[in-house]
Amino acid sequence: MDDINFAVLGTGGIGRRTLEYATEKTALTPVAACDRHGVAIDHDGLDVDELLAATEGNIASDGGAVAVKQSGEMRGVAASTQAEPTETPIDDIIAESDAIDAVLIALPNLEHDFIPRVADRFADADYEGVLVDVLKRSRVIGMLDDRVDSFEDAGITFVCGAGATPGFLTGAAALAAQSFVEVESVDIWWGVGLKSGYEDNRGTVREDIAHLDGYDIETARELSDEEIEAIVDEHDGRIEFNDMEHADDVLLERAGICDAEDVTVGGILDVRSDEKPTTTTVEVTGRTFDGERATNTFQLDDDTSMEANVNGPALGYLKAGVRRNRAGEYGVFGPTDLMPGF
Numbered sequence: 001m002d003d004i005n006f007a008v009l010g011t012g013g014i015g016r017r018t019l020e021y022a023t024e025k026t027a028l029t030p031v032a033a034c035d036r037h038g039v040a041i042d043h044d045g046l047d048v049d050e051l052l053a054a055t056e057g058n059i060a061s062d063g064g065a066v067a068v069k070q071s072g073e074m075r076g077v078a079a080s081t082q083a084e085p086t087e088t089p090i091d092d093i094i095a096e097s098d099a100i101d102a103v104l105i106a107l108p109n110l111e112h113d114f115i116p117r118v119a120d121r122f123a124d125a126d127y128e129g130v131l132v133d134v135l136k137r138s139r140v141i142g143m144l145d146d147r148v149d150s151f152e153d154a155g156i157t158f159v160c161g162a163g164a165t166p167g168f169l170t171g172a173a174a175l176a177a178q179s180f181v182e183v184e185s186v187d188i189w190w191g192v193g194l195k196s197g198y199e200d201n202r203g204t205v206r207e208d209i210a211h212l213d214g215y216d217i218e219t220a221r222e223l224s225d226e227e228i229e230a231i232v233d234e235h236d237g238r239i240e241f242n243d244m245e246h247a248d249d250v251l252l253e254r255a256g257i258c259d260a261e262d263v264t265v266g267g268i269l270d271v272r273s274d275e276k277p278t279t280t281t282v283e284v285t286g287r288t289f290d291g292e293r294a295t296n297t298f299q300l301d302d303d304t305s306m307e308a309n310v311n312g313p314a315l316g317y318l319k320a321g322v323r324r325n326r327a328g329e330y331g332v333f334g335p336t337d338l339m340p341g342f
Contacts (some may be wrong), residue, residue, distance in 0.1 A: 004322050005043065006030035007093050009319055011055040013201045014134060014163075015106035019048050021311040028160040028315060031204045032100060033063060034089035038078030043099050047082060054080035055176070090118065094125045101325075102130035102318050108203040109135055112217065116143040118189035123147070128155035130321035134314055136207060137217075138250045138260070141334070157325040158332045162317035164280075164309040165190055165265060165288070166247040168333050169298070173248070173255055173282050174336040176296035180286030183258040184293075187285075189250055190267035190304045191278035201271070205232070208269055211244040235271035254337035276302045278308070289313060316340025 004027055008015045011033055018055070018281060022028045032041040033051060055077060076305055078085040086092050103122070107113050115133050122131060144160050151158055161167055165188055173186045194201050202225075210220035223231075231240070247261035268277040280300040287293050300309060319341030323335065 002326075003027050003029060004101045004319065005029050005031045005099060006033075006104060007034075007097075007100050007316060008104050008106055009034060009093065009327070010106035010108070010198040011035045011051075012106065012203050013107070014314075015104070015203070015210055016312045017051055017056050017307045018104055018314060020047070020052060021307070021315060022322065023048055025315055028117070028319070031342040032093050032096060032123060033077060034086075034093055036089065037076040038080070038083040039086050039089045039168045040077055040083035041096050042082050042207070043096075049075070050054055051080050051082060055080075079322045090121060094122060095126065097122065097125065097127045097129065100129060102132060102322055104314060104318060106129060106135040108208070109133075109137070109140075111221070112137060112139055115140060116147060119144070119147060119156070120150070123150045123154040123156055126154050130157045130159065130318060130322055130325050132159045132162050132314060132318045134167065134310060135161055136166065136244075136246055138245050138247045140252045141247050141254065146333045152330040152334065155325070156331055157321045157330050159193045159321040159330060160334055161247045161251055162314050162335060162340075163307060163311075165305070166208055166251055167310070167317070169280070169282050170251050171250045171335040171339070172298040173252060173284050174255055176282065176284040176298055177257045178337060179288060179294070181289045183284060183286040184262065185283075185285045186248070186258060186263045187277065188246070188263070188265045188267075188281075189283075190265075191276035191302075192267065193274045193276050194269065194271045194306065200311065205269070206270060208241060209237070211241050232271055233316050236331040238268060238270045238277055240268050242265070242266040245262060251334040251336055254334060257336065274305070275280070310313045313340055316342060 019030050022030050029045045031043050075081045115265045177183045206220055210217045246265035248265050249260035252263055253260040270277040282298040283295050285295040317340045320338045
């Protein structure tokens with residue numbers, strides 16, 4: 001396929017690793033990235049190595065030999081030699097979007113309507129291209145579906161839930177369901193190891209904590225870093241989640257696979273080890289045309305990292321979204337609607 005120029009909104013864990021992953025993929029050129037402090041745009045392609053170092057908050061000192069921590073106005077993306085400080089990073093990306101084929105929204109989404117509102121801003125600017133997110137919450141899918149008309153009018157192809165779960169595990173469930181004439185249940189169980197801990201994965205850990213008993217999006221958003229560290233300590237760094245509100249359920253119902261209530265998602269997050277605390281598995285149970293009851297199982301190797309399982313599919317779905325967009329197909333698509341491009 002033709003080359004794709006893309007932008008990343010947000011340079012936390014997912015955004016940074018998407019930029020890094022893109023250097024290993026063909027036909028993908030990152031041309032813009034931003035966080036709340038700055039924006040970097042180069043239509044010939046960003047210097048990813050330099051930007052990643054700056055995103056971590058460190059750049060070389062004047063002598064070039066010592067890395068120094070940056071703070072204040074020059075932290076994050078703004079510390080990059082390719083970037084400028086800004087108070088309007090998303091607007092700055094939108095202003096350049098005529099030359100951007102696709103945008104990965106890798107922003108914290110601890111407000112239900114935050115990603116839909118970001119999409120509204122692109123639609124209002126008549127952006128013609130692809131928007132991709134890795135959102136988790138079921139209720140957000142309806143908010144995006146409510147915007148189909150505005151996306152179609154603008155020429156936007158929106159690919160939602162395009163990470164691991166929801167994402168290619170949802171797609172795997174949809175494929176596994178093809179053996180059956182009736183699906184009884186879909187059970188997704190994931191394991192993630194994050195040795196780098198909360199400090200390097202703030203958004204991911206905070207969003208997951210919102211699924212624990214006694215917490216929700218609102219309460220998790222208000223937690224201080226110290227309070228989150230205390231929750232991690234309370235669980236000895238290993239937190240188990242059951243019956244999460246994950247968009248896999250709505251996306252599978254939307255595809256006609258099964259009712260949302262027949263989908264369960266849970267898993268274990270270990271923020272003190274890179275080894276997976278449990279094997280990531282999708283089990284689809286159903287009845288075949290000849291009356292047999294069976295379970296199809298899809299399993300990820302324990303050696304594939306969270307980064308590989310989230311950012312690889314995100315870029316694959318981004319490629320697929322661009323194909324649809326260039327074919328004139330606009331609206332909202334989920335991971336059950338299209339196969340990711342490699």
